[in-house]
Amino acid sequence: MYSFRNDYSDGAHPEILKAIIESNDIQTEGYGEDQFTAEAADLIKKKTGSDDIDIHFLAGGTLTNQTVISAFLRPHEAVISAGTGHIYVHETGAIESTGHKVLPVDSKNGKLTPLQIDEVVTEHHFEHMVKPALVYISQPTEIGTLYSKDELTALRNYCSSHNLILYIDGARMASALASEAADLYLPDYRLLSDAFYIGGTKCGALFGEALVICNDSLKKDFRYHMKQKGALLAKGRMLGVQFLSLFAGNLYHKIGSLANTAAGKLQEEILALGYDVQFHSHTNQIFPVFPEQVIAELEENYLFYRWAKESGDNSVIRLVCSWSTKDKFIDEFVDNLKRITQRQQH
Numbered sequence: 001m002y003s004f005r006n007d008y009s010d011g012a013h014p015e016i017l018k019a020i021i022e023s024n025d026i027q028t029e030g031y032g033e034d035q036f037t038a039e040a041a042d043l044i045k046k047k048t049g050s051d052d053i054d055i056h057f058l059a060g061g062t063l064t065n066q067t068v069i070s071a072f073l074r075p076h077e078a079v080i081s082a083g084t085g086h087i088y089v090h091e092t093g094a095i096e097s098t099g100h101k102v103l104p105v106d107s108k109n110g111k112l113t114p115l116q117i118d119e120v121v122t123e124h125h126f127e128h129m130v131k132p133a134l135v136y137i138s139q140p141t142e143i144g145t146l147y148s149k150d151e152l153t154a155l156r157n158y159c160s161s162h163n164l165i166l167y168i169d170g171a172r173m174a175s176a177l178a179s180e181a182a183d184l185y186l187p188d189y190r191l192l193s194d195a196f197y198i199g200g201t202k203c204g205a206l207f208g209e210a211l212v213i214c215n216d217s218l219k220k221d222f223r224y225h226m227k228q229k230g231a232l233l234a235k236g237r238m239l240g241v242q243f244l245s246l247f248a249g250n251l252y253h254k255i256g257s258l259a260n261t262a263a264g265k266l267q268e269e270i271l272a273l274g275y276d277v278q279f280h281s282h283t284n285q286i287f288p289v290f291p292e293q294v295i296a297e298l299e300e301n302y303l304f305y306r307w308a309k310e311s312g313d314n315s316v317i318r319l320v321c322s323w324s325t326k327d328k329f330i331d332e333f334v335d336n337l338k339r340i341t342q343r344q345q346h
Contacts, residue, residue, distance in 0.1 A: 002329055003303040006202070007172070007284060007322040012242070013204040013255060019245040020206075020238070030234045032057055037240025043247040044198065044210055049187040054213040056222060057239035058231045061171045062091045064197050064209045069134060070098035071225035072165055072195070072218055077133035080120050082107040084142045086169060101130045109279065110141030111151065114158035121162060134165040139176045139184070139196075143278075144285035146176060149183045149192075156192040165218070168196035172283065174203035174256030181282035190214050200242060204255040204323050208239040255323040259284035262321035262330060269334040273341055278308070278316045285320050297340045302333065 003009045011017070028034030041055035058064045065087050069079055079095060081088045083104040087095050095102050103124070105116045112135065121132050135155065140146050147155075159166040168189060173196075176182060189196045194215035200208040213219050226232040233239065246252040260283055267277060267286040278287040290298070292313050295306065307316040321330075 001301060001303055002332070004319040004321070004325075004333075005303045005305060007259060007320050008202050010322060010324045012206040013251065013323060015251055016205055016242050016245045019241050023237070023241050028237045030236060031232050032236030032240065034237040034240055036237050036244050040210070040240045040243040040247065043244065044186075044212065047186045047247060048190040048212065050190055050214075052216075053190060054219045054222065056211045056213070056226060057236060057243065058197075058209050058211060058226065059207050059233060059239070060201055061086065061169065061197075061199065061209055062094050063229065063231050064211055065091065065136075065169060066094040066098060067225055067229045067231050068167060068195060068197075068211065069095050069100060069136070070229070071222060072167070073100050073133055075099055076127075076131055078103050078124070078130035079134045079136050080105060080112070080117055080132050080164075081136045082110055082112050082138075082141065084110045085136055086138060086142055086171070087136055089142070102136075103130070103132060110138075110143040110145045111147060112137055112155065113151075114154050117155075117158060117164070118162075121164075132164065134167055135159055136167050136169065138169040138171065139189075140172050140179075140283040140285070143287065144281035144283045145279060146179060146181055146282060147184070149188060152184060152188070152192045159194075165194045165215070166192075168193045170197050171199040171202050171209070172256075172285075173198045174252050175259055175283040176256070178253050178256030178260050179282045180260070194218060198243075198252075200239075200246065202322075203246075203252065203259075205242045205246065206238075208242050210239075210243050256284075258323040259321050259325065262325040262327075263319070265327070266319060266321065266330050266333065269330070270337065273334075273337060278310075284322065285318060287316050287318055289314050289316050291344070294337070294340050294344060298333075298336065301336060 078101040195213045198210040263284045270288045276289045305318045307318045
């Protein structure tokens, strides 16, 4: 069974493993106060074009989102998210467990607009309701779509004028940065958000995310919040070594490009067989639409998620590629799909 279920089924990129092994016999300070972590933070500052940002390394996406949102908000404040947002759908109430409500917005393409945010802000207008204070978006979104620079700028302008924090979940940031449809680069995220994180877990690392805090008012005591949430690792060097490897050269972009190319090839082959996709993706997640019988037969050899029901007997599945998805796995999938299609047609 080959898995297209996610982009972290495989281990780490070989260059990262090599860096970990090479650093293994070097003693360092703990809790992210080591030389590897400091150098990785400096590299990210250089890539974003600013020294006036704080960099923190955390183990995973849910932990990062929970720590960030609980640190940034006061007890009566809430988060606005697309209804498909990771914090609303796939984090087991992690945000709500800290006392902050997530206010979902119905979004057909996974993205938020200033108008949609304004409707939520207008509705929650007095002290008998939670107060929206933070807008959460993902880049790419949970359904593989991308915010353009114009779209992100519009969100930034709205949030600034309404005193809202704009926070970007970049779990698959490598895919976003490497996408052929991208017009946003790391310096843009620094300029157009209050905080964002650069994903490692889904982008070739063993684990880890790099949080970038851009807004000075949100920086104070953040390590206290990390420690309280169990996010301050004793062996923080493991995070520093990995991000140093990802950003010392062009590895991070390369990983995103490999994943996107694999997914793009798979999407083209599926379309060429006459099937449709729910969204035309330019990232490493694709969402083909198949009859139920086709899906059932594919499940005999492949792991993937059933994503949504479509009209009639059709359903959407999600296929995810990573840096390690080789052409042979795509070719085998397409050959299987061809055989299944021919049987169905006869």
